[in-house]
Each structure stands twice: as C-alpha cells, then as structure tokens.
Amino acid sequence: MSVVLVVNSGSSSFKYQLIDMDTETVLASGLVERIGEGNGRSSHTVFAPPADGPAATFTNATYERELPIPDHTAGFAVMLEAFAQNGPSLEEHPPTAVGHRVVHGGARFFEPTVITPLVEMNIDELSVLAPLHNPANLAGIVAAKEAFPDVPHVAVFDTAFHQTLPRAAYTYAIDSELAASHRIRRYGFHGTSHKFVSETAAEFVGRPLAELKQIVFHLGNGASVTAIDGGRSVETSMGLTPLEGLVMGTRSGDIDPAVLFHLARRANMSIDDLDDLLNKRSGLLGLSGYSDYRDIRAAILRGEDAAILAFEVYVHRLRGYAGAYLAQLGGVDVISFTAGVGENTPLVRAAALETLGFAGVEIDPARNESADRGIRVISADSSRVIVLVVPTNEELEIARQTLQAAAS
Known part of the structure; x- marks a missing residue:
C-alpha cells in the first residue's frame, strides 16, 4: 500500500x-x-x-x-x-x-x-x-x-505549474536590471488547483489534454484565473504575489499603482498601511463590508447598494479576464469553475460568462442551478464551448506529485 x-x-x-x-x-x-x-x-x-x-x-x-x-x-x-x-x-x-x-x-x-x-x-x-x-x-x-x-x-x-509562462506573460515592463536583481516577475499561484482541474476536465470530456485550450477560474476567498494551452499555463492573473488579478475576499486585485503614491502623499499612509489596505481591507470586504460571498448574496437580497456594487465589480473583472484569455488562447474549448465560490455559486458562473455568446459559450440555466455535487457540465448542448464545474482537490494533487517525486 x-x-x-x-x-x-x-x-x-x-x-x-x-x-x-x-x-x-x-x-x-x-x-x-x-x-x-x-x-x-x-x-x-x-x-x-x-x-x-x-x-x-x-x-x-x-x-x-x-x-x-x-x-x-x-x-x-x-x-x-x-x-x-x-x-x-x-x-x-x-x-x-x-x-x-x-x-x-x-x-x-x-x-x-x-x-x-x-x-x-x-x-x-x-x-x-x-x-x-x-x-x-x-x-x-x-x-x-x-x-x-x-x-x-x-x-x-503553488508557483510551479506556472513556470511554463512565456516571457511576454511573466515580464513586467519596468527597468529590466532592477527587476532581475530583485526577482520581480509574474509567478502565479493556485498552481496545484489549476493543474488538477485542467487535467480532470480533459479526462472528463474524453479529449487529450494536449489538444485542449482551457480557462480555469479558481474562485474562493483568494481567486485566480489561468489560460491553459495543451496542459501548459500560458497566462495567469496572480503576479509577483497573490495580490494581483481578480477581486477577492479581502484583496483588491488589479489597481493603478499610482493610487498607492496618492494615498502615501495625501493620506500619509505608510508602506505597511498600504500593504494592510490592499491585502486585508479591500476586495469584497472593502466594497461591501462582507468578505464571504454568502453574506454578500444575503445583503443583495436585502437591497444593500454596496453589496450590489461589489457583485458588479467582481463580475466585471471576471468578464475582463475571460475576454483577455480568449484572445491570448485564440479561442477556448473548455471553461471550468472551481473552489468555494466557483463550485457553489450559480449566479457568479452565469454572470461571468453572460457576454461570451459571441465566442460560442452558452450556459444551460437548469444545469447551472442544479444542486448536484461533483464534476458536471453546465453548458447547453448547443454550446461550442464546454463549461464545467470541477471540484478541486489540491491535497490529492499534492499527494500524486509527492509520490512521483519520492519514487524518482
């Protein structure tokens, strides 16, 4: 054994x-x-x-x-x-x-x-x-x-899966010598989850991983999205740290860097203050007062405008990345949702893909709203793109890789 x-x-x-x-x-x-x-x-x-x-x-x-x-x-x-x-x-x-x-x-x-x-x-x-x-x-x-x-x-x-990123994807446009001396580049995170989900999706749809163009949304309190071409990560939303990219529970995701200069000069905020702001007091929490999507949904049902705006900002960012990664991949075969929000929130899944009909993405409302658990199709039969919910299992992926490394 x-x-x-x-x-x-x-x-x-x-x-x-x-x-x-x-x-x-x-x-x-x-x-x-x-x-x-x-x-x-x-x-x-x-x-x-x-x-x-x-x-x-x-x-x-x-x-x-x-x-x-x-x-x-x-x-x-x-x-x-x-x-x-x-x-x-x-x-x-x-x-x-x-x-x-x-x-x-x-x-x-x-x-x-x-x-x-x-x-x-x-x-x-x-x-x-x-x-x-x-x-x-x-x-x-x-x-x-x-x-x-x-x-x-x-x-x-967590970063290993993203070591296949091309140079154009992982390089930031700052002074190259300074970047090299301080190892500033995009690394990406949630790699074990993105690897597990993309490989599980390929097996589920019965097609070789090497033939598929995939987009995986890992949506939990921390959130990231990755474009995967033939099983290789070619673009991902998180960067040097897990702060970049999507709107998250308490993290801002993408923001104009000049906002930090402005706050430092005008609000007398220190580096530590800004770190705390963007990592612990931003995202859904900063917008609505709630970091858990379940609380946000309840607040939306109560008609709280801040919660409604938080949801709109969250979805707007998801759509922006979906469109960008469609362009980077030149089309997509499979889109998967995973992690706490991705697996359990039909409204987020539907809203994130609502504008992608031009790319052949069609969600089946009944399938999307199903209370089923486990891997499942939520796209319509007529959809040119297969949309899945794939429960992630990072522990199993770690165990698989551990056994492989220990045996080599």
Whole structure:
C-alpha cells in the first residue's frame, strides 16, 4: 500500500490528510490550530467503510481536543496522538512519503522536489517573496521531518505549474536590471488547483489534454484565473504575489499603482498601511463590508447598494479576464469553475460568462442551478464551448506529485 501524508502549514495552524494512493481514498484528515496562542485546538476525522455496507460507502467520526500547543513540533505530536488514539494506525498505514504545500518557489522550483537542507535554505530565502507563507510552510516541514524522519519529504510549489509562462506573460515592463536583481516577475499561484482541474476536465470530456485550450477560474476567498494551452499555463492573473488579478475576499486585485503614491502623499499612509489596505481591507470586504460571498448574496437580497456594487465589480473583472484569455488562447474549448465560490455559486458562473455568446459559450440555466455535487457540465448542448464545474482537490494533487517525486 502506498500512503501519503499531505501537510498544508500556516503560521498558527496546519491541515493534513492521510491518503491511500492505491485507491486515492482519504483515510483521515485533520486541523491543528491556534498554535502558540495559549489554548490550541485539534480536530481529527477518520474515514472508514461501514462493516455491513459496500466499501464505496464511507462513514466518518471526528475527534476534537483543546490543549496548549506551543509550536508546530508540539502540533505534530498532537496529530500523532490523534492517529494513535483514534486511528487509522500509522503502523498499519505508514506514510510512504510526506507532501508539503509550499506557496512560493520563485523561478527555482518548477516541479515537486524532495526536500534536502539545501531546498529548505532556498524556501527560507524565498520568504522575501512570500513573507506570510513560506516561513510557515518551512516551520511545518521542520516539524514534520522530526515526526517522520525516515521517509522522503516533498515540496509541491503553488508557483510551479506556472513556470511554463512565456516571457511576454511573466515580464513586467519596468527597468529590466532592477527587476532581475530583485526577482520581480509574474509567478502565479493556485498552481496545484489549476493543474488538477485542467487535467480532470480533459479526462472528463474524453479529449487529450494536449489538444485542449482551457480557462480555469479558481474562485474562493483568494481567486485566480489561468489560460491553459495543451496542459501548459500560458497566462495567469496572480503576479509577483497573490495580490494581483481578480477581486477577492479581502484583496483588491488589479489597481493603478499610482493610487498607492496618492494615498502615501495625501493620506500619509505608510508602506505597511498600504500593504494592510490592499491585502486585508479591500476586495469584497472593502466594497461591501462582507468578505464571504454568502453574506454578500444575503445583503443583495436585502437591497444593500454596496453589496450590489461589489457583485458588479467582481463580475466585471471576471468578464475582463475571460475576454483577455480568449484572445491570448485564440479561442477556448473548455471553461471550468472551481473552489468555494466557483463550485457553489450559480449566479457568479452565469454572470461571468453572460457576454461570451459571441465566442460560442452558452450556459444551460437548469444545469447551472442544479444542486448536484461533483464534476458536471453546465453548458447547453448547443454550446461550442464546454463549461464545467470541477471540484478541486489540491491535497490529492499534492499527494500524486509527492509520490512521483519520492519514487524518482
């Protein structure tokens, strides 16, 4: 049996999944949070087939604890205790490898990479490009290697899928020597999701990935869109950081850079003030007071003008990118929606593609409004472009890439 433990580590929490790669079945998942905050919390869910039912029918049981968790090493000890006390047994299901999500790989990492001391040094050094993410990812790696010292650990980078971007797509039009010395270029993010969704979509429609032109909308609290030609990322909305591009829950997305100069001069805002504004107090939250689309929809139904405007701005940006990527690709075969908003919000999907009839895009309203889950077609039979909802599974994609790297 090949088993992979997938770890997604943040500064004060980490998520994990134990996956049987022979069947690509999740055996257990969990969350350890409030690390270093006095009273931590862990949640561990075990998935198992019922004794008297078909193997495909799974039940689950969740076990929760509250206790001090001073650091990530202590957090992994809590996770190991959860496996020992509640199952599945790690002696019966020992991890073949541990896969780690790492947000920023810069231009150095373009494939899943077995973690060595040199790789750890590079991840740390790249923290200058992702100060909120890479240090936390590295803390998880260090703690996980202490907990599982005898198996390979693999880093899977959010940016890696976008290393195929052509120079014209990743180059910013600023002084080239300055850009090179400070590694300023478009890197793109959500790469594991865009890779998983585009490959799953190709399999679902029964066409070779190499023949398809695709646009994938990853719409969650963070949001990005990628143009994919023959399985290769050729354009993506996020840039040097995850701030560029679409309107997001709390991030502004695209904005005239001169707005920052203006605010610095006229509102006496510091660099840190501006960073906080664009990353934490903008986007849907800045426009409407709500960062969660469910709250925005409720506010729209109450007739709140700010929420209505937030939705209009959000959709306007989606349409702009859809049109731009149609032009970059020279047409499109498949458009997919994924992540929390993309998978669960018919109104956003319909509004985003409403003006693309000229390109052969037709949404079937009944299919779009269906409460079905799982991958599904929402375009009309007469549509020249197939439109899909594809639930993303970044953990499974990380596990697949981890197994591949560990075996090579």
